[in-house]
Amino acid sequence: MSPDGGPPPAGATYGVDIGGTKVLGVALGPDGDVVGEARVPTPTGSRAIVGSHVAVAVAEVVTQLDAALGIEAAPVGVGAPGMVDRTGRLCFAPNLPQAHGVDWHELVGGRLPGRRVVIENDANFAVLAEHRLGSARGHDDVVMVTLGTGIGGGIVIDGKVQVGSAGFAGEIGHMVVDPNGPPCPCGRSGCWERFASGAGLGLQAREAALAGQLDEVVRHAGGDAESVRGEHVSAAAAAGDPAARQVIEAVGSWIGFGLANLACVLDPSCFVLGGGVVLAGDLLVDAARATFTDLVEGGRRRPLAAIVPAAFGERSGAVGAALGARLGGLG
Template sequence: MASAIGVDIGGTKVLAVRLNAAGEVEAWSKRRTPVSASDVIDAVLFSVAQVAEGADQAPETLPLGVGFPGMLDRNGTAHFCPHLHSVDGMDLRRLLAERRDPNAATVVLNDATAACWAEHSVGAARGFEDVLMVTLGTGIGGGMVAHGRLLEGGHGFAGEIGHMVIDPHGPPCPCGKRGCWERFASGDGLGRLAREAAMAGTLDCAVAAAGGDPEAVRGEHVTEAALKGQPEALAVMKEYAWWLALGLANLSNVLDPSIIVLGGGLIEAEQAVMEPLRHDFANLVEAPEARALPVLAAELGEKAGAVGAALLAAQRTG
């Protein structure tokens, strides 16, 4: 493959990588995500120039892939980026391409889709043709590979798995619905489950860590308490694992992946969730005895989105 650059725009950070012709990370950088949209484009190009230092090609001629946290259509226009509102409605592909060499590939796509391609190509799902990747952060992102190919959807919007409603009587979601999966099974969802337990008077250990205010309890407080073996915190993690398993089982019944890869800080930090998760998942998916379906933690960590975007840009280059 060609050498290529990938950039992952998160709600808080911009992470860039340069891959060499063997697909290995040669250089990388990380900076804060700017608030305004025009600054986002500048930040991408600044990061590109940074990681291109030392490459044998000018930055604007290298294939570039950029992952954004939201729904991007097949033309590269952003439609629903709840964690980066400023880019909504912008033709991101064009805005980037017109500041680069017209012969260089410029690819934009959803960040979790990019991360899925990376885990499929060089990460935990190497060798699997049917992959479901789930990233657990503020919300839930999803990417899917079917028959060895990225599943993009008719408009480019495939993978909005966090807004699958799993309890219409559940808590309201900023999207306007009630009981979206990410209200229960994202990092924020864990925080919400923990606060419910804290308000009910259990989870004293996490409340103390949060400065004594039950409403200030976040996901980190309960995972820390669970890692120390605190029984009430373990009970919250178990409840969280059940909700996570429920959504994974729903998606497996629909898509039938051969492997599920879980990404996001929560999973990397908290292997304790994996055991109850695998148990509940086997109870919730149809015909578990007939499926070989490992549920694994992602391997590429925070660089997955940038690596996947770079790999896709390199492929488009041929």
């Protein structure tokens, strides 16, 4: 959404990604190179994520970038989690119920007077970055899957980021893949993100730990199976722990399962995997690819979509937001 118009800016633009643990900003030069970076922790506490605290954090990141680059009034793109409508209002976010109804445009825009501010769902910006500048360059039909605490999605069709009738397309983490699966904060059960996200990795890791299969990992986590987190398992798998590798492969397989469903609906030529979970590396991506190939309809007779990690890693959303600030929206 671009509240004002005008020609594309000649200098740098900023992109800020509001994440679960940090608010990450980048400055993007006119040639698409990252020329600055800043971050602050996401405000925590039961209701602190709501609106104004986050807006302050976004403004702080912008001030840091201004100081580092010695410029001012650069346009700012802001990527926000959840179902963000076409006016920048947060309609619904399973992991941020206390923020329902927050008007990001008003709150963040109010802290950044005199600037062009563009607000979008974070994964929509992430796919913009990967499509224009990253791993999905050259593909006209792309699905970006951001594997963080939950799963976000961005969709490019026919070369254009598509957001759906109300702005809520790409909420792919809430496809139900097993009606008998675990309950989801969204109110349903068996959503894809219960199995394939960071939360899914943690859940499966703790199950394996409680079953006595991850003793080494549990020791690293402080001795309590309930304390095992995804990053402990990723580290143990990278070090060769067979049980940890099994957990990572199981999560990768669930990722591939969902990609096969998405291929049925959208038939992209490229899936980009982003978010922190992808830091688990080749083991995870290879497992996703193997299950996808096995499960996708007509798998032995159709061109198989590429499945690639995000070129910008954890920065896809911020880079896309800066690109969105340049374009005045999603292009």
